Amino acid sequence: MNYQIELRHLQYFKVLAEELHFRRAAERLYIAQPGLSRQIKQLEEYYRAPLFIRDKRNVALTVAGEYLKTEVDLLFNQMGIIKTQIEKIAEGKLTSLKLGFIGSAVQAILPQLLVELKQQQPLIDITLNELTNEAQLDMLLRNELDFGFVRIKDTPIGLRSIPILTDHFALVVPKTHPLGKSKKVNLQDFKDESFILFSKEYSNSYYELVMSIFQDQGFQPHVALKTVNALSIFNLVSQGLGVAIVPSSLKKGYHTHVDFLELQHIPQRTTLSLLWNDNSRNPGIDLLLNIVKNIEKRNLKK
Incomplete structure (x- = not known):
């Protein structure tokens, strides 16, 4: 049977993939358990692949289910970003930016960057998170951060970087x-x-x-x-x-x-770098990058 897949099917799948338990997932979704089972069956028929392995005691994701979970997580994360950006635009703000950083970024460029960012866009929302390098890389790849200030040897595939400061x-x-x-x-x-x-x-x-x-x-x-x-x-x-x-x-x-x-x-020597996700469509990305480049140019002239 050919079903028209709707967003709710993916939402039901997402919750069940997190819970791996039909009763608990149904309770989270405020629907009856048979209704959840029916929605998952429709999704499996649409994709022509089993997404869960079920027996009387356990529920587990198949290989296809694992793949779909990764993609669905990215999809819902992107939808959250879109919602946030639209809300900011409606408030008259350009965007919101989430920045991760390690302690040495505070001494290098971060304060000056924030001052100039606020001068150009007074209403921009900025969230700062002091995080380890590894946590920042993970969040950048999942589009949960817009920028990260890190010290790493190589830039992971999918991310872009520019050097900020090389230290002894x-x-x-x-x-x-x-x-x-x-x-x-x-x-x-x-x-x-x-x-x-x-x-x-x-x-x-x-x-x-x-x-x-x-x-x-x-x-x-x-x-x-x-x-x-x-x-x-x-x-x-x-x-x-x-x-x-x-x-x-x-x-x-x-x-x-x-x-x-x-x-x-x-x-x-160790280099502090600014990283961002090459696939990010946040309109604040180019704004911040231009400010960083201008700061770097001024510092070179000193």
């Missing part, structure tokens, strides 16, 4: 550390120290870059603690729990009881 590294030590006032840092002098580092959850490629610094110095560090938050690292260092290696730009904007020893003599 700095060693962070307590103000009471006997080598805290050294003019030239030899990392060999710190090989017996405990280190506090950004974890792999912050960024796997960034973590590997930092570990390559130790590899070049010929020793394996004792990593006592890992975190995804810069301020946590500085507070732990100030309490004498270890020393740390961070991007040099992080010394700006934090009022902490630590010293920063520049490591400009080592070859490793």
